[in-house]
Amino acid sequence: MSGNTAGRYRVLDFLPVLHGVSLNVGPGETVCVVGANGAGKSTLLRAIMGAQRVFEGRILFEGREFQELSTEKIVRMGITYVPEERMLFTPLSVEENLLLGAYVLNDGKKIQKNLEFVYNLFPALKERRAQAASTLSGGEQQMVAIGRGMMSGPRILMLDEPSLGLAPLLVDEVLDAVRHLKQEGITILLVEQKVHEALDLADRGYVIQTGRIVAEGSGDELLDSDMFRTAFLGI
Amino acid sequence: MDILVSSLVAGLLIGMVLALVALGLTMIFGVMDVINFAHGEFLMIGMYAGLFTAQSTGMDPLFTLPVAAVVGFLLGIICYYGFIKFVMRGPMVAQLLGTFGLMLFIRNLALLIFGSEDRALHHGILVGKSFDLGMGVIMPATKLAAACLSVVAFVAIWLLMNRTRIGKALTATSLNAQGARYMGIPTEWMNALAWGIGGGSVTIAGALIVNFWSVNPFMGLLFTMIAFAIVALGGFGSVPGAFFAGLVVGIIMEIPGIWDFFTYTFNSDWMADVPMTSLKYMWVYLAYFVIMVFRPRGLFGWRK
Numbered sequence: 001m002s003g004n005t006a007g008r009y010r011v012l013d014f015l016p017v018l019h020g021v022s023l024n025v026g027p028g029e030t031v032c033v034v035g036a037n038g039a040g041k042s043t044l045l046r047a048i049m050g051a052q053r054v055f056e057g058r059i060l061f062e063g064r065e066f067q068e069l070s071t072e073k074i075v076r077m078g079i080t081y082v083p084e085e086r087m088l089f090t091p092l093s094v095e096e097n098l099l100l101g102a103y104v105l106n107d108g109k110k111i112q113k114n115l116e117f118v119y120n121l122f123p124a125l126k127e128r129r130a131q132a133a134s135t136l137s138g139g140e141q142q143m144v145a146i147g148r149g150m151m152s153g154p155r156i157l158m159l160d161e162p163s164l165g166l167a168p169l170l171v172d173e174v175l176d177a178v179r180h181l182k183q184e185g186i187t188i189l190l191v192e193q194k195v196h197e198a199l200d201l202a203d204r205g206y207v208i209q210t211g212r213i214v215a216e217g218s219g220d221e222l223l224d225s226d227m228f229r230t231a232f233l234g235i
Numbered sequence: 236m237d238i239l240v241s242s243l244v245a246g247l248l249i250g251m252v253l254a255l256v257a258l259g260l261t262m263i264f265g266v267m268d269v270i271n272f273a274h275g276e277f278l279m280i281g282m283y284a285g286l287f288t289a290q291s292t293g294m295d296p297l298f299t300l301p302v303a304a305v306v307g308f309l310l311g312i313i314c315y316y317g318f319i320k321f322v323m324r325g326p327m328v329a330q331l332l333g334t335f336g337l338m339l340f341i342r343n344l345a346l347l348i349f350g351s352e353d354r355a356l357h358h359g360i361l362v363g364k365s366f367d368l369g370m371g372v373i374m375p376a377t378k379l380a381a382a383c384l385s386v387v388a389f390v391a392i393w394l395l396m397n398r399t400r401i402g403k404a405l406t407a408t409s410l411n412a413q414g415a416r417y418m419g420i421p422t423e424w425m426n427a428l429a430w431g432i433g434g435g436s437v438t439i440a441g442a443l444i445v446n447f448w449s450v451n452p453f454m455g456l457l458f459t460m461i462a463f464a465i466v467a468l469g470g471f472g473s474v475p476g477a478f479f480a481g482l483v484v485g486i487i488m489e490i491p492g493i494w495d496f497f498t499y500t501f502n503s504d505w506m507a508d509v510p511m512t513s514l515k516y517m518w519v520y521l522a523y524f525v526i527m528v529f530r531p532r533g534l535f536g537w538r539k
Contacts, residue, residue: 049417075419087414089407100407103400104419152419 017043017052018211025156030178030188032202034195034222040211041191042084045158048189049081050074061156076104078155084164084191086145090134094125097133097144101151110153118147121177139170146177150186157181158189163197175201199223237371238499242492244372248382250485255385255440256458257465257477258392259311259433265472266409266429269319272334274462275455276341277434281307281441282450283345286354296359296446297380303442304435311434315427323426338455345452355449362446381443388439392432393474405429409472457516461488464523470533480534487518 017040025031035041046052048059050071059067061077069077080101089097098118102111119126122143128136133144142162149157162178163171175197182188182201192198199205199219207215207228215225222228260274271277284306288299314337322333356362361376368374396402407415408425415422465484469476491511498506526533 051413051416070421071416072419072421075417081417083414083417087411087417089410089414091410092406096403100403100415100418100420103404103407148418 018047021208021211021213023206023213023216025187025189028185028187029204030182030190030202032190032192032198032205032219033208034192034198034205035208037193038210039208041208042160043211044208045081045160045189045191048074048079048158075152078152079158080149080152080154080156081158082145082149082160082162084160086141088133088141088144088148091132093130094133094136094144095129098125098148098151101148104152111151114151114153118150121150121180122147137170139166139173142166142170142174143177146174150181154186156187156189158191160191161193162190163192163194171197196223236496238492239496240370241372241374242489242496243486244368244374245378245492246486246489247482248374248378248485249488250482251382251385251389252440252443252481253461253465253485254478254481255389255443256437257462257469257481258389258474259435259437260462261466261469261472261474261477262392262396262436263429263433264466265474266405267323267412267426269323269330270334270463271337271433272331272459273314273338273341273455274433274437275457275459276338276345277307277310277437277455278441278444278458279345279450279452279455280310280341281438282445282448282454283349283354283441284438285442285445286356286450289356289359295361296356296442297361297384300384300439300442303438307438307441308431308435310438311430311432312427314434315430319430320423320426338459342452342455349452351451351453353449353451356445359446375447377446381446384443385440388436389478392436395432396474401428460523461516461519464519464526466533467523467526467531468533470535473533473535476533476535484519484522487522488515490518491515 021040021044023031023033033041033044043052047054047067050067050069050073054067057067058065061079066074066077089100092100095115098115099111102114105111105114119129124140125143125147128140133141136144146159146162149159159178162174166174171194175194178188178190179201190198190202199222202219205217205219205222206213207222207225209230214230215222215228217225256274256278259277260271263269263271281303284303285296285299288294288302289296318333318337319330322329325333359377361380364376365373366376366379396405404415404420405425405428407418407420408422408429412422415425461484465477465480468483469478469480491514494506494509494511497503
């Protein structure tokens with residue numbers, strides 16, 4: 001029985017989700033990937049992180065191919081990923097979670113500096129630093145997840161649906177934080193469901209549909225384009 | 236009264252050693268949700284390591300601990316990279332049967348290499364000596380030293396887990412392995428390290444136990460079962476739980492001595508007729524059974 005289940009997972013495992021996706025993010029840019037549920041947005045980010053197998057093609061960072069590297073090495077290169085499930089270490093305190101985000105750093109001063117940066121970005125977390133992450137609200141947990149992603153001082157921050165499951169007020173707060181990071185000059189690759197807000201925030205956007213990039217351009221261009229309407233409304 | 240106090244003290248002393256035995260089991264479970272059936276075999280290897288190092292170098296058995304720790308650490312790491320890593324891809328049953336197979340393998344390998352006879356240490360500064368703890372309680376010096384050193388080793392490992400960067404990374408891996416990878420933590424190495432530390436701690440316990448207990452290739456299972464009982468009582472994955480549960484199980488193992496005390500006190504004939512000593516381990520398993528039925532979470536709760 002379990003053998004069969006394992007077999008079935010395997011088939012899914014080898015089923016290519018993305019085909020011919022090509023996108024780039026320039027230094028200091030905020031790029032947004034939008035698309036309907038199941039279009040392959042999260043798969044894309046997981047593939048970049050080495051958590052999903054890449055069968056064909058290349059992924060480059062500063063001219064260096066890295067699709068064969070392990071997730072740990074990719075993080076050390078300076079790419080961090082804030083997963084949609086947040087994946088907090090819930091029994092640990094807020095500060096312990098944040099410090100784990102700086103695992104790849106050895107310089108205590110730098111870690112302290114990044115910690116202050118995160119507490120400035122999300123003052124609410126400073127008040128709750130000693131509290132277990134599990135006792136936080138959904139919005140605060142998302143702040144911990146984003147803050148943890150910033151703790152290693154990444155060259156690229158990849159955010160997967162940061163507004164997922166949050167109340168409207170908190171959505172604004174989280175997206176404001178992303179905007180703040182953008183103003184700080186952080187390079188951001190953002191995947192979002194809240195299409196209008198995300199495209200408004202980003203410098204450029206890509207529309208992904210059933211595993212393919214179907215449109216590319218600035219926020220306004222995309223919102224007006226036909227491809228965009230097809231991808232989301234199926235017209 | 237002397238017998239009662241002696242039994243309780245002996246129980247606490249052996250309990251401290253047993254806590255160290257169980258520590259590795261609960262740690263490996265905590266980090267990767269695997270129950271290591273070969274845990275007692277690791278202990279047996281630690282006993283042989285201590286014994287042979289002491290015999291071949293003429294060193295005092297108490298100084299063989301570092302050798303045993305290195306042997307156990309390497310044994311754990313080798314078992315992980317050579318075997319456990321692969322069974323982790325399968326379902327839980329594969330891991331259960333896998334470590335069960337590992338147990339049979341190590342046991343038979345030990346039988347092949349060391350032979351089936353009991354071996355014991357006959358020399359050492361503490362062997363054959365005893366301490367008077369007052370109140371008529373006289374304890375073998377080897378047991379006292381083993382208990383103290385077990386506590387030292389236990390505390391050292393607890394500090395490693397709670398106060399160091401590696402400990403934090405191990406904790407993160409145990410809580411959410413994928414999340415830990417996204418932090419840049421090499422989770423594969425963390426798993427191996429859990430096996431290394433788990434193996435090293437139990438072989439230290441083995442090298443302590445060999446000071447007062449003879450070793451043969453079949454003794455592992457008894458300790459695996461005792462360690463299971465301790466881990467179940469303390470809560471799977473809980474380090475402080477393992478310590479207190481170790482003490483409780485140590486005292487449970489001294490029930491025959493306590494029984495003797497009451498036999499003399501009441502001068503009871505039927506009590507004297509009960510073959511308590513042969514039932515020594517039954518109480519441990521009975522406790523295991525009772526815990527599983529009435530408090531499956533253990534005293535300290537599961538890690539997750």
